[in-house]
Amino acid sequence: MDRTLVLQLTPTHEQATLLQQTLQEHTACFNAVADEGFTTKCSNGVELHKRTYYDLRLQDPNMPAQLVCAAHVKATEAVKSALDRVKKGRKARAPRSRVCPIRYDQRSYWVKWETLTTSLATVQGRVQLSFTVPKYAEKYLGGKICSADLCYRKGKYTLHVVVRLPDPARPSSDEMIGVDLGLTHPAVTSKHLFLGERRWKEQERRIFRLKRQLQTKNTKSAKRHLKKLSGKRFRQRKDHDHVLSKRIVQHAPPGSTIVLENLTHIRSRARIRKGEGQRRLHSWSFAQFHSFLSYKAQEKGVAVVKVDPRHTSQTCSCCGHQARNNRRSQSLFLCRMCGFSLNADLNASRNIRNKYVVSLASLGTPLAGGSVSDGLSSHASA
Incomplete structure (x- = not known):
């Protein structure tokens, strides 16, 4: 497993000046390659290297060849991302950086x-x-x-x-934990755990309201205050994701499996009108949360898998009946077939777990955590 350590450098004044000069020249290489790639719509790393490498070496002979190549790699990645946005019909411009980090290798x-x-x-x-x-x-x-x-x-x-580092030993365990992620309840597990703090939502609202008021004033003092708030919401959400992922892993025994929904492209699928719901959906950091959960779980010897999220909120975890009107409200699930009633998010977390169990059974893998009911089996084959 890989871990990233953030080391605080303590350079002298002369060393800091040298590092700053190196970063500036590396950034100039990055911007030159990115401009060439985006203008000519070329995202092939080898082709961009042929077009720009020797010119950059002539313009800046003091720049080490390894750092020029590192700038090429970073610029190629940025150009690919920008051109993908263009293909999807979204606005994009040539990638440009003020201070591009330098990627060093072992040489x-x-x-x-x-x-x-x-x-x-x-x-x-x-x-x-x-x-x-x-x-x-x-x-x-x-x-x-x-x-x-x-x-x-x-x-x-x-x-x-x-x-x-070497991967930790993962003991064998049949326990599986389904986790339903949401905006109202950050995480609900199939073990009947409602994780997350209610105050998190109000903290984000407070920052949003404050920034909106300061942007409306548009005075010098307001701009100074906005500068202080720069990145606060991002850091706050990052802290929330760290706390939430840590709590989930703490309740998962070594060798168990955490099952999540695959929420990729959820922003394009969700039907939410303008307002707070849409704003919170588009600021939902579920990908960052998954990365935090994955590395914390890996260190404890817990696996993290994803399943298809379709119909997990509309299906009864008791009988397997699926209907859109099963979910009466955000928090209430009431099955039209058998009358089973449960918190909607808790019901969804059980469906997420059962969906993974059914997928293992379809592959011939021994089922974990007991047998699956007939209702769930029929639902999986439907």
Whole structure:
């Protein structure tokens, strides 16, 4: 498994000036390749390398060849993303960066944990820097060093080092936990756990209202206040996702399986009119939450899988009857066939779990957590 450690660099004034110059020239390479790729609609890395590499080397002979190649790779990734947006009929322009992080590989940097020092390639040769290791990362020291990204933000230099560690032993367990994600209840598990805080929603509303008021005023003091609020909502949502994923993993025993809905493209499928519901849907960070949950679960020896989310909210987890009017409201599920009543999100989490169990049975895998009822079997074949 891979883990990313954020190391705080402590350069001297001369070293900081050198790092800043290297970042500026690397950013210029990135922008040049991105402009060429987007203008000519070319997202092939080899072709872009042939078109721009030698010109960039002539323009900036001090730039190490490895860093020029790293800028090509990053620019190619950005161009592919921009051209994909154009193909989907969405607005896009040539990718451009003010300070593009430098991606180092094993030939352009090294790290020594014993002395807490690192060596980075720059426009004036190698420079050796000291760094500090955060407390959470101490348990990952000693792993195999992979790539690293040099980032600069708000006057601070950080090195994001990828460390490869052996996968933990995963004990065998038949327990499966279905998790229903939502905007009203952040997460509801099939073990009857309602996770998340009610205050999270009001915190996001408060920031939105404050930013809207400041944008309406448009005064100098309002702009200064908006600058202070920059990124606060993102950091807040990131903290919520960390807390939520940690709580789910804490309630999952080692060897168990966490089953989630595959929510890809949900924004284009959902039918929500304009207003708070649409705003919250488009700011829903379910992909970030899944990445947090995956790496936390992997460290504990828990598997994370996804299933098709269709009809999980309309199906009765007791008899398997599916109907749109089974769900009477956001919180109430009442089956029209058997009269089974349950919280709608809890019912959906049980359906998510059962859906994965049925998929295992269809593949001939021994069913975990008991047998599936006849109703669920008929629902799976329908």
